[in-house]
Amino acid sequence: RHTRILLAHGGGGTLMHQLIERIFVPAFQGQPAGPLHDGAVLELRDRLAFTTDSYVVNPLFFPGGDIGKLAVCGTVNDLAMCGARPLCLSAGFILEEGFPIEDLRRIARSMREAADEAKVAIVTGDTKVVDRGKGDGLYINTAGIGLVAEGVRISPAAVRPGDVVLLNGDVGRHGVAILAAREGFQIETRLESDCAPLADAVLHLLDAGIEIHCLRDCTRGGLATTLVEIARDARLQIEIAEAAVPVLEETRGICEILGFDPLYVANEGRFAAFVAPADADRALDLLRAHPQGAGAGRIGVVSPDPSGLVVLQSGFGSGRILDMLSGEQLPRIC
Amino acid sequence: MCLATPGQILSIHGDDLLERTARVSFGGAVREVSLACLPEAQVGDYILAHVGFALSVVDEAEARQVFEYLKAMGAG
Amino acid sequence: MKYLDEYRDPGVARQYAAAIARMVTRPWTLMEVCGGQTHAILRFGLDQLLPPEIALLHGPGCPVCVTPVELIDKALALAARPEVILASYGDMLRVPGTSGSLLSVKAAGGDVRIVYSPTDAAALAERHSERQVVFFAVGFETTAPANAMAVLQAERKRLRNFSLLVSHMLVPPALEALLASPNCHVQGFLAAGHVCTVMGFREYEAIAREHRTPIVVTGFEPLDILQGVHMCVKQLEEGRAEVENQYARSVRPEGNRAAQEAIRRVFRVSDRRWRGIGDIPRSGLALREEYQEFDAERRFPFVSEVVARESPDCISGLILQGLRKPRECPAFAAACTPETPLGATMVSDEGACAAYYRHRRP
Numbered sequence: 165r166h167t168r169i170l171l172a173h174g175g176g177g178t179l180m181h182q183l184i185e186r187i188f189v190p191a192f193q194g195q196p197a198g199p200l201h202d203g204a205v206l207e208l209r210d211r212l213a214f215t216t217d218s219y220v221v222n223p224l225f226f227p228g229g230d231i232g233k234l235a236v237c238g239t240v241n242d243l244a245m246c247g248a249r250p251l252c253l254s255a256g257f258i259l260e261e262g263f264p265i266e267d268l269r270r271i272a273r274s275m276r277e278a279a280d281e282a283k284v285a286i287v288t289g290d291t292k293v294v295d296r297g298k299g300d301g302l303y304i305n306t307a308g309i310g311l312v313a314e315g316v317r318i319s320p321a322a323v324r325p326g327d328v329v330l331l332n333g334d335v336g337r338h339g340v341a342i343l344a345a346r347e348g349f350q351i352e353t354r355l356e357s358d359c360a361p362l363a364d365a366v367l368h369l370l371d372a373g374i375e376i377h378c379l380r381d382c383t384r385g386g387l388a389t390t391l392v393e394i395a396r397d398a399r400l401q402i403e404i405a406e407a408a409v410p411v412l413e414e415t416r417g418i419c420e421i422l423g424f425d426p427l428y429v430a431n432e433g434r435f436a437a438f439v440a441p442a443d444a445d446r447a448l449d450l451l452r453a454h455p456q457g458a459g460a461g462r463i464g465v466v467s468p469d470p471s472g473l474v475v476l477q478s479g480f481g482s483g484r485i486l487d488m489l490s491g492e493q494l495p496r497i498c
Numbered sequence: 499m500c501l502a503t504p505g506q507i508l509s510i511h512g513d514d515l516l517e518r519t520a521r522v523s524f525g526g527a528v529r530e531v532s533l534a535c536l537p538e539a540q541v542g543d544y545i546l547a548h549v550g551f552a553l554s555v556v557d558e559a560e561a562r563q564v565f566e567y568l569k570a571m572g573a574g
Numbered sequence: 575m576k577y578l579d580e581y582r583d584p585g586v587a588r589q590y591a592a593a594i595a596r597m598v599t600r601p602w603t604l605m606e607v608c609g610g611q612t613h614a615i616l617r618f619g620l621d622q623l624l625p626p627e628i629a630l631l632h633g634p635g636c637p638v639c640v641t642p643v644e645l646i647d648k649a650l651a652l653a654a655r656p657e658v659i660l661a662s663y664g665d666m667l668r669v670p671g672t673s674g675s676l677l678s679v680k681a682a683g684g685d686v687r688i689v690y691s692p693t694d695a696a697a698l699a700e701r702h703s704e705r706q707v708v709f710f711a712v713g714f715e716t717t718a719p720a721n722a723m724a725v726l727q728a729e730r731k732r733l734r735n736f737s738l739l740v741s742h743m744l745v746p747p748a749l750e751a752l753l754a755s756p757n758c759h760v761q762g763f764l765a766a767g768h769v770c771t772v773m774g775f776r777e778y779e780a781i782a783r784e785h786r787t788p789i790v791v792t793g794f795e796p797l798d799i800l801q802g803v804h805m806c807v808k809q810l811e812e813g814r815a816e817v818e819n820q821y822a823r824s825v826r827p828e829g830n831r832a833a834q835e836a837i838r839r840v841f842r843v844s845d846r847r848w849r850g851i852g853d854i855p856r857s858g859l860a861l862r863e864e865y866q867e868f869d870a871e872r873r874f875p876f877v878s879e880v881v882a883r884e885s886p887d888c889i890s891g892l893i894l895q896g897l898r899k900p901r902e903c904p905a906f907a908a909a910c911t912p913e914t915p916l917g918a919t920m921v922s923d924e925g926a927c928a929a930y931y932r933h934r935r936p
Contacts (some may be wrong), residue, residue: 242534321547340527344527350529351527351529352529353526353527353528353529354526354529355527413525413526414525414526414527415524415525416525417503417505417524417525417527418521418524418525420503420524420525421524421527421529421547422502422571423501455566496501497501497548497549498500498501
């Protein structure tokens with residue numbers, strides 16, 4: 165009985181099949197797609213949303229989640245941002261020789277829990293093993309398929325002047341929770357990653373007939389980067405009230421020590437929604453009534469100015485233009 | 499050139515002057531900060547920390563003068 | 575957060591701006607010395623709150639901007655050595671040397687690690703006794719005590735594999751150099767609050783008297799900066815030139831004795847080259863003779879062969895001295911962007927060029 169991944173586990177032989185039988189089948193059992201072989205065959209008739217993503221988070225386990233939960237939620241959320249009802253996922257594992265099998269079991273289980281919560285099935289997968297030292301324990305690549313109902317047209321091109329920008333909760337928690345858990349910064353915090361599936365919250369709005377023009381989850385680069393991307397693509401100006409963007413006190417504390425701006429810190433359970441003004445209040449009430457939107461707020465509005473800029477109103481001067489950072493924020497002393 | 503953040507001392511450890519450290523809360527997040535350059539710091543004090551070192555105890559009275567100065571200007 | 579939020583009140587900020595507008599009778603040019611102050615000014619749009627008569631120039635108080643290219647190149651050379659772990663504050667990773675930066679050396683296989691505190695760098699040496707840990711010790715008087723403590727800690731633990739590549743600067747000599755230059759039109763300074771938290775402000779009194787220039791020791795939050803501007807402009811309008819302490823909640827006149835003692839014990843004052851400004855006598859710190867074993871330039875003599883060259887079309891020196899604005903540089907937002915920085919003032923978020931690029935109107 166092996167406690168660690170061996171190169172042989174990637175060799176397509178009995179050890180690999182044992183791994184699949186002992187780890188993946190129990191975790192992903194009862195999925196509608198039936199036996200696990202090369203591909204799952206699905207009969208679909210509606211418009212399809214299709215996405216892919218890779219997960220290389222360090223550390224693999226962090227307060228509020230792990231790489232497995234992150235992989236499922238991230239994929240589900242990408243589909244949700246197209247206004248799609250997520251249907252099924254694939255999961256490809258790249259394992260490093262020596263990776264503890266118990267950790268793999270834990271990760272597979274948390275993928276199953278996240279999939280159940282998001283009402284999606286993990287229908288096909290793959291496993292490869294690389295030499296020790298050639299990988300960072302475990303990488304996961306996913307793909308996801310979702311069904312987009314008729315008439316749902318969600319993209320930056322659909323954004324209109326006057327649209328209201330809603331945000332479903334506080335920002336920056338995931339990024340600082342990961343950093344605090346990473347060796348080298350020794351920051352103790354009760355903060356947990358906001359990692360969560362968002363499809364249900366989005367469908368909650370769509371099913372209530374809310375006119376949503378654009379959606380985007382605020383992952384790497386944070387809320388600011390998401391808004392800059394959309395403003396550029398929509399060629400409209402987005403005006404944001406900084407005071408309206410919720411940031412937890414503890415998140416601010418860590419950002420202050422490291423010299424980070426919370427608007428640029430990564431999230432894994434937050435999205436911005438651009439909603440027709442007439443539906444804004446109703447959408448906000450619906451969101452706040454949903455578990456993934458308890459902290460929701462109205463953070464800004466789209467103006468007709470074709471500048472394609474994001475202007476942050478801090479309440480002091482006439483507003484500061486937000487830009488994209490050239491890379492990840494690095495802790496700074498000045 | 500120097501980002502220093504205010505935080506409150508929750509507890510102090512170590513007796514050797516150079517090794518003395520404090521657990522400091524920054525909005526609820528806690529990090530260990532060296533008191534090697536601030537021997538007079540006490541539990542409950544607010545200090546300014548830069549690269550993991552406490553450099554000053556925040557003076558409670560002085561902390562309000564930014565507002566008192568303005569009132570004096572307004573009256574003037 | 576206590577002692578932060580109350581100094582970020584927009585309403586009080588507008589009252590300060592109004593009080594300044596009531597008092598000012600003619601144009602004044604001030605310089606905020608510290609990059610952290612520049613960051614607050616641009617992040618909160620304070621320049622837009624101030625009356626048009628007040629011009630704020632961004633000063634040289636940012637280690638990313640003034641660390642000489644020679645030292646960047648030495649750090650790059652050390653980081654490329656297989657036996658070295660190069661520990662650095664995050665600020666320095668994107669700073670361009672003659673060719674490449676610490677990030678590009680890391681991508682090519684160099685072991686470059688970000689540390690939050692100098693004692694973390696010493697801890698790295700303790701954990702990796704088989705490697706040579708070199709800590710890129712940059713900063714001004716505020717960071718010097720912490721860097722000194724890392725040396726004292728390493729000495730106590732007899733760490734043979736720990737050394738510092740020192741690039742420490744002192745503020746007063748830089749202000750003197752700025753004021754001495756003929757085309758300097760800075761009329762008043764907002765001095766760096768955290769530098770003075772360590773050093774106190776006695777050493778600025780001679781500068782204020784000699785150059786008849788008011789110096790107000792100022793903090794980093796919006797209300798600190800606005801009060802600092804008010805106090806400085808008030809002096810100018812009344813023809814006074816003194817040192818005043820706006821940041822009294824942290825700065826005592828004599829500073830932090832224990833921190834000064836730590837600096838004196840490990841470092842001595844030395845001549846220093848400032849990137850973009852040039853050599854300023856007695857404007858920096860170097861390791862004392864008794865701590866030479868911790869000097870990376872002694873431990874790795876090959877670094878002295880580094881030949882450094884500044885990008886010819888970068889005018890960061892003129893910008894640092896307040897003689898040019900970023901928009902007046904031909905390379906600005908063209909050849910020179912945050913992704914392709916020619917000079918350090920475009921790399922640091924505090925650098926004037928990066929700040930203008932990020933917050934510019936088209």
